[in-house]
Amino acid sequence: MTIVGSADQVRPDPDAALSVRGLTRDYHRPRTSLFHASPPVHALRNVSFDVAKGERFGVVGESGSGKSTLLRILAGLDHATSGTVTVNGTEITNLPEKRLGFLREQLQVIFQDPMSSLDPHMRIGDIIAEPLVATAHLGSRDRVAELLEAVGLDANAVNRYPHQFSGGQRQRISIARALAPKPRIILADEPVSALDVSVRAQVLNLLADIVENLSLTLFFISHDLSVVRHVCERVAVMHEGKIVEMGTVDDVYDSPRDPYTRGLIASIPTLDRALSGAVASGLGTDAL
Numbered sequence: 091m092t093i094v095g096s097a098d099q100v101r102p103d104p105d106a107a108l109s110v111r112g113l114t115r116d117y118h119r120p121r122t123s124l125f126h127a128s129p130p131v132h133a134l135r136n137v138s139f140d141v142a143k144g145e146r147f148g149v150v151g152e153s154g155s156g157k158s159t160l161l162r163i164l165a166g167l168d169h170a171t172s173g174t175v176t177v178n179g180t181e182i183t184n185l186p187e188k189r190l191g192f193l194r195e196q197l198q199v200i201f202q203d204p205m206s207s208l209d210p211h212m213r214i215g216d217i218i219a220e221p222l223v224a225t226a227h228l229g230s231r232d233r234v235a236e237l238l239e240a241v242g243l244d245a246n247a248v249n250r251y252p253h254q255f256s257g258g259q260r261q262r263i264s265i266a267r268a269l270a271p272k273p274r275i276i277l278a279d280e281p282v283s284a285l286d287v288s289v290r291a292q293v294l295n296l297l298a299d300i301v302e303n304l305s306l307t308l309f310f311i312s313h314d315l316s317v318v319r320h321v322c323e324r325v326a327v328m329h330e331g332k333i334v335e336m337g338t339v340d341d342v343y344d345s346p347r348d349p350y351t352r353g354l355i356a357s358i359p360t361l362d363r364a365l366s367g368a369v370a371s372g373l374g375t376d377a378l
Contacts, residue, residue, distance in 0.1 A: 148322030204260035215248030258289035
């Protein structure tokens, strides 16, 4: 198990898919006083880690821990206050949008809510082809049909709209769109938290199979520790903008060292805890 210390003082690993060193992101609230500036919000504090090519790396933490801010900086959608981010050997820190074209081909994002991330006015075929058009790929029609098949949807879906699909199907469409330009890295932002429990496992298994079959690097964030353990090989635990613990999923889950990590793991719902809670409340097992 690795406990994060002064890794930010080490140079980025040029062979890593993602290499982060000393990443900090501060936000400034609007002034509430004429005489005093509002204190900054420290969304990220000195975050450092490497993700190897082909690795499935998870980040867990409660809401407000800094997970989504970290993902947005990795995707080039936000800028760090300080520190560096290197993607496949190229530093992207604070690059302007016009110089991030290469990143859009190498790295794609699957967002949390497929309904809000898919344009309701566009047909599915156009949605999936959009990254291909943006990166000037040829043969987009054949590629769209191939991608629909890969995520378990019928090729005839190209002429339908997002609202005509279930939540799980919409997230499959989001996965197809992310895969369209053949990226090497997938960033997944709580990709199953907006789905019904009955379809979460299906989408997770689909994503895991695709990542393995295509030898992709997966950066997966979630507040659900059980989901991360199912999908990832290694995990970092975030709390108040810092990584407090990092290691293989088995090491972190079975032998957590940080008190915050122990509290998160102790809060994972289990059948035994549900039954004991029901008995303590006077329901008894007959009422379950």
